[in-house]
Amino acid sequence: MYADVILPLPFSDLYTYAIPKALQQEIGIGYRVIVPFGSRKHYTAIVLKIHQEAPANLDIKEIHSLIDAHPVVNEQQLKLWEWISFYYLTPLGDVYKAALPSSLIPRDLLNTYTPKTETFIQINPETGIENVESLLGKAKKQQALLEEIRHFLIENDEERISKKELSGLSGFSVSALNGLLKKKILVDIRVETSRLDNDSVSVRAPYPLSVHQQEAFQDINNCFRHKPTCLLHGVTSGGKTEIYIHLIAQFLAEGKQALYLLPEIALTTQLTKRLQAVFGSRLGVYHSRINHNERAEIWQKMLSPQPYKIVVGVRSSLFLPFQKLGLVIVDEEHEGSYKQQDPSPRYHARDTAVMLAHFFGAKTVLGSATPSIESYYNVLTGKYGLVTLTERFNGATMPAIRIENTRELRRRKKMKSLLSPLLIELIDQSLKENEQVILFRNRRGYAPIIACNQCEWTPKCTRCDVSLTYHKKINRLVCHYCNSTYRVPEKCPSCHQESLEPMGQGTEQLEEEVSRLFPDSTVARMDQDSTRGKDSYEQIIQDFQQQKIQILVGTQMLSKGLDFDHVKVVGIISADSLLNYPDFRAHERGFQLITQAAGRAGRKQTPGTVVIQSADPGNPIYSFVTGYDYAGFVHSQLEERKLFHYPPFYRLIRIICKHKDADKVEKITFRFAELLRKSLHERVLGPNKPVVGRIQLFYIREILLKLESGLSTQHIRDILKKTEVNLRSDSDFKHAMIYYDVDPL
Ligand SMILES: [Zn+2]
Ligand SMILES: [Zn+2]
The missing domain is CATH 3.40.1440.60 (PriA, 3(prime) DNA-binding domain)
Known part of the structure; x- marks a missing residue:
């Protein structure tokens, strides 16, 4: 065999x-x-x-x-x-x-996963009670300890006592214990214990749903009768989570398991608390911040006769060994972080979740206030069902969105800081009412660029093809691609004058400015730099929730599915930078980000205001955002995508080639594209130099394939494999890194 x-x-x-x-x-x-x-x-x-x-x-x-x-x-x-x-x-x-x-996956024969064990002490059943007295003799301390152990066991109705508990007894001494062990009156045993927290938490019933939530819940169930996948398009603060809780309870009652996916580890803390209150110890949490051994135990538990009934996690929890998976929830389904970039496998967890559910015959809910164009298109073609939730929970109103034309304000000399006069006034007012403020800027650091005002020289990373960002707090220049840091030069290395100036503003500068404008309030910043520590992200969120912070400044990290109760004003600084970059998804991302950010404003009874600062307020995306016109936005995007052969009408495959030798990477990709054109013709684009042409000493070139949706994956696979083998036969190309990114984001 x-x-x-x-x-x-x-x-x-x-x-x-x-x-x-x-x-x-x-x-x-x-x-x-x-x-x-x-x-x-x-x-x-x-x-x-x-x-x-x-x-x-x-x-x-x-x-x-x-x-x-x-x-x-x-x-x-x-x-x-x-x-x-x-x-x-x-x-x-x-x-x-x-x-x-x-x-x-032990790497060798010895280094395997070891279960956690604990030592227990037990009275030796093989030493008859009749013998104990003679064995003890005149050892008073041993007698006393034995008596105390007997007492403990009777009182706690236990057969053994842990070493930890034993050391807490008043008559405990190491010598008395060793004496009793030596005389075989006591024995010690090692017992495998779980690292998992098995404390059964007391649980409550799910909260009753509002009329609108109940309707959406029913609609999802109706949808499941015809289609396995349902897109829940619900406004921000619509109360989607409570609907999910009711769905999970329903599937659990049928003896099924549920998987609840989130785009970020940071979001799991808030959600886990809510789910635990209802599902107690039936809930497991799984992501990469949990240590290796604990993850192995969760895996083993999922295989056991008592597996977790619900798992909350990020994309890796798709791989857990579910036994009876009935429901998959992909919350914030539009989030780009569902796509794994590096290392391989570069899979999209949302689309993979739909396949996982298919293999189990399970149902999937994709939830978002701003669904991805791909998922919405699947609704339009009838592949997915659609349920909409248009009312905010508790009758809260949607925030008013106002656009501030910063170009005009600058022209009239009214922009005296990074914040427009209107935004300053609104912040001032909400601080007086003890309400909170969130300000977005999608660039971290102090200044995105430092440049010489004489010769325009800018510092670049020596390992990557990118300009360095100035971080004031550490007074260093930082490469955002490889994290290398550099000393800030005193003089321009090119023209030798003291002429270097920071240009543009990042979150660090925004924080500094806001603190200056509102000296009496507490300002905090949330971005990759301020949340490096293990729990610092949770700490900032908690402090903000408890209103220890009045103004929170941050990058898009802040826009992701967090719920705050007292935010009255949301400001989006330099909103244009979200839309103006060369990518066919730029407008989609910009729309999602601005709408999501706006959704943080105004909860409960306080209506909120969102201020978008833009130098180009005529951009049509802004009218879709201010009018809450998702349908209009999608249709305009679909038209453009169809015209220019982009997803969801065409599938993209990015072929990435890396080499330490600039010439070789050029030759390889040129040859690769040439060979592919023989069978794929005009579907092959490039090779191109990406926006960042070198990262960590590797030169990068890309080839893009635009494939009509009818083309078989098997056919494309065969062509790519054959071509790669052909290419690799050239000894010059042996050491090139070649990989594929299917459905790239
Ligand atoms: Zn670098
Ligand atoms: Zn210079």
């Missing part, structure tokens, strides 16, 4: 091993095995197929050993892995590595 296995290496090929006689009865699909590979190495592999066909290769190796007594990966998961590998043109070994917690 033979087994085809997946190795945790960047290959798509399966490797065949002979199954030793002794293991033939025990082995199965989804089991982990240790296999030899190369001359000396061993790897933990997953069995994908078992068969009788002897491979042509004669010196076939045997499986070294079997790790598990039951499969650790189930059939639906393996289907999902194969789909990801196929669709995203990514090695199956990479999917395996991304899916399993690393401590379940």
Whole structure:
């Protein structure tokens, strides 16, 4: 018998091993095995197929050993892995590595996951009570300790006492314990305990739904009768979470499991508390900030007869071994962070979640106040159902959105700071009413660029093709691509004059300015720089919720699905910078970001105001935003995308090539594009130099494929594979990094 296995290496090929006689009865699909590979190495592999066909290769190796007594990966998961590998043109070994917690993939024979154990002390049942007295003799301390242990066990109705509890007893001493152990009156045993918190929290029933929520809940259920996937388009603060809670409760009552996906780890804290109040210990949380061993335990628990019924997590929780998955919720489905960028597999968790649900025959809800064009298009073509929730919860009104023309204000010399006079006035007013303010700026740091006002020289990263950003707090220049930092030069290195000036404004400068304008209020900043510490993000959120902070300045990090009760004013500084960059998704992202940011304003009974500062208020995106006209926005975007052959009408595949040698990367991509054009013709664009042409010493070139939606993935795969093999046969191109980004964002 033979087994085809997946190795945790960047290959798509399966490797065949002979199954030793002794293991033939025990082995199965989804089991982990240790296999030899190369001359000396061993790897933990997953069995994908078992068969009788002897491979042509004669010196076939045997499986070294079997790790598990039951499969650790189930059939639906393996289907999902194969789909990801196929669709995203990514090695199956990479999917395996991304899916399993690393401590379940031991790198060698010894270094395997160790369960956490605790030592307990027990009265030795083999030493009869009649013998104890003579064994004790005149050891008074031992007598006293034994008496206390007996007392403890009776009182707590336990058979054993943990070493920790034992050391808390008044008669405890190490010598007395050792004496009793030596005389075999007591024995110690090691017991495997879980790292998981199993305290059963007292739970409450879900809150009753409002009339509008109840309608949406019903509509989703009706939708599920005809379609497995439903898009819930609900206004910000519409109370989507409570609808999800009712849906989860419904599926749990049917004996099913639910998966609740969020785009960011930072959002899990707020949500977990809400879900735990209703579902208690049936809820598990899974993401990369949880340590390796704990993740392995969650995995094992999902395989056990008592798995978590609900899992909240970010994209990696898609890979957990669900047994009876019935419902998948993808909240804030429009968020770009659902797409994994690096490393491979570069999958989109929203689209993969829909496939996962398909393999389980489960239902999916995609929720957003600003659905992605792709998902909305799937509604228009009838693939997904649509449910809308247009009313805010508790009858709260949508904030008024006002556009401030900063070009005009500058011309009239009315812009005396980064904030327009109207915004300053509104902030002032809400601070007097004890309400809060959020200000957005999508550039972190102090100044995006430093430049010489004489010769226009700007400092660049030596490892990447980008300008450096000035960070005032640390007084360094920082590369936002590789995080290298540099000293700020005193003189311009080019013309040797003291003529370097910061240009533009980042969040750091905005924070400084706001503190100057409102000296009596507490101002805090939330961006990648201020939230580096493990819990600093949660801390800022908490402080803001408890109104210890009055004005919060931040990047788009702030716009993502956070609920605050006292925000009256939201300001969007330099809104144009969200729209003006060369990408076909720029307008979609800008619309989503501004609408989401605006949605943070005005909750409960306080109506809010949003101020958008723009030097180009004529941009049509602003009228869609101020009019809350999502449908109008989508239709204008769809027209443009159809015209210029972009998704959702065409599929994009980005081919990325990296090399340390600038000439070689140029040659490879040129040759690659040339070969591809022979079969794909005008669908091949480039090669192009991306906006940032070098990152961390690697030169980058890209080729873009625009493929009409009818074209088969298998066909494209075959062409790309063949071409790559052809290309690699040239020894000059051997060391190039080539990879694919399917449906790039
Ligand atoms: Zn750099
Ligand atoms: Zn200069």
